[in-house]
Amino acid sequence: MGEKKNHAEKQYQEIKTKAEVKKPLTQDKTVVMVGTATCGKAAGAIDVRETFKEEINKRKLNAEVVEVGCIGHCYAEPLVVISKPGFPSLCYGNVDEGLSSRLVEDYLVGDDPCYEYALVALEPNEEFPTFTDFPRGMFEQKVILEQCGLIDPEQIDHYIAVDGYHALAKALDMEPKEVIEMIKESRLRGRGGAGFPTGKKWDFCCMNVQDPVRYVICNADEGDPGAFMDRSILESNPHQVIEGLIICGYAVGASQGFIYVRSEYPQAVRRIYTALEQAREKGLLGEGILNTDFSFDIEVFQGSGAFVCGEETALIHSMEGKTGMPRHRPPFPAEVGFRGKPTVINNVKTLSYIPHILNKGVEWFQSIGTPDSPGTAVFALVGKIENTGLVEVPMGTTLRTLVYDVGGGIRNEKEFKAVQIGGPSGGCLPESALDIPIDFDSLQEAGAIMGSGGLVVLDEDDCMVEIARFFLDFTQKESCGKCTFCRLGTRHMLDILMRITTGQGEKKDIEILGDLAVDIKNGSLCGLGKTAPNPVLTTLRYFMDEYEEHIQGKRCPSLMCPELINFYIVPKKCSKLCSACVGSCPVEAIYTREDGLKAIDLEKCVKCNSCPLACPPEYDAIIKVSPPERVEELEKENA
């Protein structure tokens, strides 16, 4: 074994020396980095990139335009980072074509960094605040998102230059058993949702010594509505995941790995293919990795849009060309998995931690987070929150910190109502639960789950019965149909919730919902069914008053359920001089009365909520009322 030592390390250092020349942030050249992950593109990053290229070419400047992934500050997309020698690297938010030309003119040609448009500086300096000077930066601790948005995901050299694939070299110079021991010792728990210890899973896979064929699979079938962590990581730093998967393969003795990715993420798929190709060229994947005798390759499998395939046995079935239905466990995939062989299935985020643990050690990893859930948690922070985006905080951070400090509080000074955590399997937690520390076990006690990390913030305008109906609608559609309770029970629950949100609820419905929830939990095989009632159970537990208002008062207190509301223009507030609402109405339901004021023809109204938004704030004349009959009373009052 002595001879084997440092073999891979030597080979790695050679590759790294060559790669370092291409380091993205150097001090001798101006670099413009444009974030072109899916979210950036949707906000117009392609036009921004083209403007920069054009302007730079026109002026023949010595500057490079690089495409990077997502830095996590999605509320300010498109984002651009400019690093110019002699200045701190600055990040600009909400960049459009106009600002792009101006930055080239003033900053790249002139020396004015346009601080008024800058969001944040990347490294400490005298001129401009950095991430750690903002509340968000103080609470955030980036581990697996560290390089996201700062390196070009389509250039392997960028990743290698920041010590990428070093952990792989280290692992190859260790015995596979030592690698597993290290991961076990780190107490890393799977980030797919359930929080199973990763090292234990790897160990199980090695139990069966007779059969030498094993597989490792990266689960990137991120189906939770409202979550996009895996997409962002794959689009921003695919090599980190690939490195983790290769190390996993080495540790358990597999020679073939797979990445199971949703086909709804075309850009992530493209970037994975590019990354795999580049890793093969560098000798980091394929035959004899880094001059050792370890051979390993990775194939991509595209999932075709079935939420249940995130469940590991269903995922395996779908890879085998069957319908993605889960089966009974045990045997666990670690014993009998893909093609009947022992198989390790790990989430994108779980695998992303592996290189960091090998590089920085077990003690470093355990120093972050809580004793039972060490490390960080990645959340997709969305909904009615000021700073939406991708955040990474140590485990044990409270929900309050996440919502108010990291997320910047509720948008438009509205009242906080709930956080929906864990997607369709999770639950809605109210204000009183905000001081719960985020880790696998505490959230479960509160009725939600950690899930894969979607966190939707809801405010006073969001109806909790409606959100329960929404998730039930989702799980009901995605139920694979194998277990009766899940297939029919969710349908029945959905029917009841539909009745309640349309004002036809009955008193006994609440009891039936509770009974059904318990039955579905007990009578379902897989995680989808077992957790499907969670959104209903948590809303019943924390927001019973809203259910009662819907059932008894036939009204929606949050003014959201379309069947239970009507729009009304208050004549006292409306102005003859304005017709903003008329133009905003897609169905021409707003007409001018004889006295010149506006009114809504309720027969035509489709309740699309366009007119209150169009009404100028100085009038603010259009209101929503519930129950819908309230309009008639108001008309009489104002006649």
Next chain:
Amino acid sequence: MELLEGEKEVIISQVSEILGKHKHNCENLVPMLQEVQNQLGYVPELAMEMIADSLEVPAVAVYSIVTFYNQLRLNPPGDHQIRVCMGTACHMIGGQIILNSFERRLQIEEGETTEDRKFSLERVACVGCCAIAPVVVIDDLVDGKVTPTRVDGILLSFENSNNNEGKKEQEQKPVERGEGQE
């Protein structure tokens, strides 16, 4: 569905080509179906029969796969595919309203194609762009912060650009499926 003249030949030639590229085992069934859909826009009955024959399984086995997975469709889509995101963030901020607006404007229901085959309308579970909700994906372009009035604008822009077929977004190349390695 009745096939138009010439369609049958196209299906046979495309599917034969795809069958030639893959090993004929069940593991390649989903990748093959995805490729068929990539080429033809949907999975025709004939294609399912051809694939079933090559894998030596009953056609109903292939049919069950096609109907199980949301991505695979049995009917040809319109020239422009409109997919409205129905993720949590989009829903809470009015995704359903956007879907209704499209339904009203195009006079079709979700899952249908307009009579002139120009537009088809679908819902998608989540495209992962929750920060800019509500989101609509038109062909391969993601469009954020959509409002009912924007819906009219989006459809109008297609009517206008129909005459001068200049596509400004050349970014989206089709993904090479199943060709990751040999």
